[in-house]
Amino acid sequence: MPEALHEPFEDIASQRSAEQAGIWIFLASEAVFFGGLFLGYAVYRHRYPEAFAEALGETNLVLGSVNTALLLVSSATMALAVWAGRAGARRLTTAALVATLVLGLAFLGVKGVEYAEDIRHHLVPGHPDFPVDRLGAEMFFSFYWAMTGLHGLHMAIGLGIIGWTAHAVAQERIAWRETAHLHVVALYWNLVDMVWIFLFPLLYLVGRG
Amino acid sequence: MAERSQTRMILRAALLCVAMLALAASSVAAALLLGGWAGTLVPLGIACATAAIVAVGFMEVPHLDAVSAISAALALALVAVLFGLTFTDELTRAHIPPGFGGMAPGEVSTE
Numbered sequence: 001m002p003e004a005l006h007e008p009f010e011d012i013a014s015q016r017s018a019e020q021a022g023i024w025i026f027l028a029s030e031a032v033f034f035g036g037l038f039l040g041y042a043v044y045r046h047r048y049p050e051a052f053a054e055a056l057g058e059t060n061l062v063l064g065s066v067n068t069a070l071l072l073v074s075s076a077t078m079a080l081a082v083w084a085g086r087a088g089a090r091r092l093t094t095a096a097l098v099a100t101l102v103l104g105l106a107f108l109g110v111k112g113v114e115y116a117e118d119i120r121h122h123l124v125p126g127h128p129d130f131p132v133d134r135l136g137a138e139m140f141f142s143f144y145w146a147m148t149g150l151h152g153l154h155m156a157i158g159l160g161i162i163g164w165t166a167h168a169v170a171q172e173r174i175a176w177r178e179t180a181h182l183h184v185v186a187l188y189w190n191l192v193d194m195v196w197i198f199l200f201p202l203l204y205l206v207g208r209g
Numbered sequence: 210m211a212e213r214s215q216t217r218m219i220l221r222a223a224l225l226c227v228a229m230l231a232l233a234a235s236s237v238a239a240a241l242l243l244g245g246w247a248g249t250l251v252p253l254g255i256a257c258a259t260a261a262i263v264a265v266g267f268m269e270v271p272h273l274d275a276v277s278a279i280s281a282a283l284a285l286a287l288v289a290v291l292f293g294l295t296f297t298d299e300l301t302r303a304h305i306p307p308g309f310g311g312m313a314p315g316e317v318s319t320e
Contacts, residue, residue, distance in 0.1 A: 009253065012291045017274055017276075020273075020277055021274065021277050021280070024273070024276070024277035024280040024281055025276075025280045027280070027281070027284070028280040028281060028284035029284075030281055031284040031285070031288060032220040032284055032288060032291075034293065035284075035287070035288035035291055035292075039258070039288075039291050039292055042292070042296075043238065043295060043296075044301055046296075046299060047299075051267065061237070065233070065237055068233050069230055069233065072226060072229040072230055072233060072259075072265050073226055073230075075226075075229070075267055076223070076225055076226035076229075076267075077221040077222065077302075078267070079266070079267040080218055080220055080222040083221070083222070084215065084218060086212070087214055087218070087271060089211070089215055090218075092215055092218075094276050098281060127294070137238055182244045186268075187268055190264075190267050190268045194260050194263050194264070197256050197263070197311050198253075198256050198260070200233070200236075201236060201240065201252035201253055201255075202250055203255075204240075205236060205237060205239075205240035205252045205257050206248065206249045206252055206253065207240075207248065207249065208238065208240050208241060208248070209240055209241050209242060209243050209244045209248040
């Protein structure tokens, strides 16, 4: 098992505290980054409410709902990995990390199917056969592609880290019991999950009724 | 003892997961059944409740140390300022008369 304590820290509690503070500062910058995108969406939704509602009707509610369920379950399995890690349960920690990885990959797979369907239906801003003939509708899909694309990129990065962590925990290559490694990974994954929790109503639900 | 503790962890995760899935299902139902402002506000309110479960249950926000709590609070404050200032401009710009050099939201220039 590798050494848990690293320089310049004198005790593991200070190191854990610094690890946690570091990820929270990063998450804060991410929140502001996505906040700008949500703000842009809100401004244009305010300007073109009918166009946004009509364009939203073109997104696939079933696939969006399936993906929401996958991501919510993955958030729970990731939290389980943290709790099991604190208890020193290596098998449960690894199993929960692998479950999170599988659920995340399933999310990206479903998203890929959805993207293919969107392209087949010409739901691409600037496409000559764009199906909604209303000023502002293409703006909705500009946000749709930008926001889901950036979210997907964050997911792909998170899945890479989770996959590596699962392997490292299984092989005892990191000091997963003592350090905040699992908690830091989980916090990043939870933020990705939280972004989707707000993307789902804004891109699939609001105005559909 | 260890097995019982692990079972408790799994049950806790499952319980929170079921609560979030139930909220997600209710937001879909609300969006399909409710129109107007309710169809907008209810799904967004449910999203806030779901996010609160993630923040409290998984991210352990109530137990943050000072630096982490300040970072989280600053992020929220910055986003609030972004929204506040932008919408102050957006909502008041609609009241500028066209001859005053402004265009109403959605208005397309004919020049």
